[in-house]
Amino acid sequence: MSNVKFGAEAWNARFSGEGWAYGKEPNAWLAERIKPGSGKALVPADGEGRNAVWIASQGYDTTVFDLSDVGRDKCALLASQKGVVVDYQVDDLETRNFSPGQYDLIACSWFHVPWSMFCQHYPRMLSSLKPGGEFICEGYHTTQMEMTSGGPKSLDLLWELDEVMDVISDGFTTIHAAVETVELDESDLHRGRAHVVRLHLAKRKHRK
Numbered sequence: 001m002s003n004v005k006f007g008a009e010a011w012n013a014r015f016s017g018e019g020w021a022y023g024k025e026p027n028a029w030l031a032e033r034i035k036p037g038s039g040k041a042l043v044p045a046d047g048e049g050r051n052a053v054w055i056a057s058q059g060y061d062t063t064v065f066d067l068s069d070v071g072r073d074k075c076a077l078l079a080s081q082k083g084v085v086v087d088y089q090v091d092d093l094e095t096r097n098f099s100p101g102q103y104d105l106i107a108c109s110w111f112h113v114p115w116s117m118f119c120q121h122y123p124r125m126l127s128s129l130k131p132g133g134e135f136i137c138e139g140y141h142t143t144q145m146e147m148t149s150g151g152p153k154s155l156d157l158l159w160e161l162d163e164v165m166d167v168i169s170d171g172f173t174t175i176h177a178a179v180e181t182v183e184l185d186e187s188d189l190h191r192g193r194a195h196v197v198r199l200h201l202a203k204r205k206h207r208k
């Protein structure tokens with residue numbers, strides 16, 4: 001298995017075109033699950049900011065961290081077009097400091113990192129949820145390898161539902177956790193039938 005880490009330069013190159021690589025609209029799973037609110041939201045790895053801008057428009061005080069400074073500039077442009085503010089921090093999951101109990105919502109789409117990094121750093125990231133806070137995300141399943149509707153072509157970055165849940169679900173109530181076949185229509189990079197993992201978890205208020 002490869003252990004590729006697609007770095008900032010590669011993401012900057014992807015985001016340097018005129019348009020938005022994954023569109024300007026939010027990811028459909030996030031848009032279905034996130035209701036208008038007024039708390040603090042963290043949107044990890046939001047690239048050109050489409051999810052963060054939409055989440056800010058729902059009333060959340062919204063922060064992004066992502067490797068890409070080109071993505072930050074695109075997010076600022078989209079935010080000004082939509083009349084919202086997003087605090088976009090160029091930062092790396094691996095080295096970012098996460099203070100516990102900061103956020104009401106953490107939401108992300110297609111945030112794939114090498115599996116060892118996922119195991120070490122996704123739990124740290126989720127520790128920054130407040131009790132009762134929710135984690136909503138979508139990622140590609142390992143069976144996406146053969147598909148042409150997007151996603152990394154490396155099993156090391158793709159997700160098995162039970163493995164993901166083993167790593168992150170301790171201390172959470174599962175609202176939804178499933179492997180699904182969906183029809184994506186986000187952009188030319190993410191269009192067509194896809195095998196995905198969709199998660200919606202809530203951090204328990206009291207540990208059982």
Ligand SMILES: C[S@@+](CC[C@H](N)C(=O)[O-])C[C@H]1O[C@@H](n2cnc3c(N)ncnc32)[C@H](O)[C@@H]1O
Pocket residue numbers: 006008011022027044045046047048049050051065066067068071091092093094108109110111112113
């Ligand atoms: C496939 S893009 C998805 C962008 C966005 N979530 C969306 O759905 O439009 C993956 C994003 O993950 C970011 N990323 C990858 N590794 C990262 C890391 N270690 N820390 C922070 N961001 C990372 C990239 O810069 C890129 O913006």
